[in-house]
Amino acid sequence: MSYTIKDVAKQANVSTATVSRVLNGLSGYSKETEEKVLRAIKELGYMPNAFARGLVSNKSNTLGILFPEVSSQFSSKILxxxxxxxxxxxxxxxxxxxxxxGQRTMKYLELLSEKRVDGILFVSEKITEEYYKQLKSMKVPVVLVSTESYQYPLPFVKVDDKHAAFTATDYLVKMGHRKIGMIGGNIEDVIAGQPRVEGYKQALANHELSIKEENIKHSKGFSFKDGFNSFPDLIKSAPDLTAVFAASDSLALGAVSSAYRLGIKIPDQLSIIGYDNLPIAEMAIPPLTTVAQPLEQMGKVAAEMLFTMMSKGIIVESRIMPHSVVERESVKRI
Structure with missing residues (x-):
């Protein structure tokens, strides 16, 4: 049997208005009355209608989160x-x-507006003017995750991509490597593509190592396929490399697979370091040395920032999260 708020009121011997106030955390009743209402709810197994409660409280108790690829390990850890x-x-x-x-970004932003979400987490995608106007019109807090905007005043949670790429390349140098190549993502990507290349170049410059454009291969994206296809071109243009920094774990594992096809042994003949520390990095053969982003913690921190904005109506400070090298077996000291 499905019970209504009237049944709860009758069971507790109070008005329906009092039950509604208890359900929505409003004031105007005693502790004894609250206990009676909660006891009646439990006894009847009453399930409040979330939509109806939302009409009263003007809250849906839902967040919207937008991913460019929801099935990826990167997205699943943040989620x-x-x-x-x-x-x-x-x-x-x-x-x-x-x-x-972002082929469906505007469509989903409109959907989230219709669903009256209380806040939005926007992950790993560039904020365009069109997106920002839509977000602003929704009048809900927004936090960016693994992305940032220099143009629009939106708080973010991310790793410093340039610094993390510097750390990866610097690690290879400290392992004795001097001829280091890179497989990057889309060079037009100002969020992750360009900063990671800049970090790689900065590390080489700091160690007074030559920066050669033929030692860098840019891909369309950061996928396994991109790494697999880019690796042969990199080795063809720079056959004397002893190490490669790949701008994502997927790129790195694509390169490892391609190296296997070409008869190049990792790490005996060539060392490879990735970026992200996805679960698949530990499962790879050989297990992948990589720069770790604390993706799960980034998701948690971003959500907590969003709740602070929702509850207090304030703009929170952006957060740069720590990164670290996770040593496994794909990098050899020389």
């Missing part, structure tokens, strides 16, 4: 952190897969 924080704070999460180059 795990977001859902942990959301669950602790009594909210649900609506997940949107915007697809490559």
């Amino acid at each position: 795990r952190g977001v859902e942990e924080a959301a669950h602790e704070l009594g909210s649900s999460v609506i997940v949107c897969n915007t697809a490559s180059q």
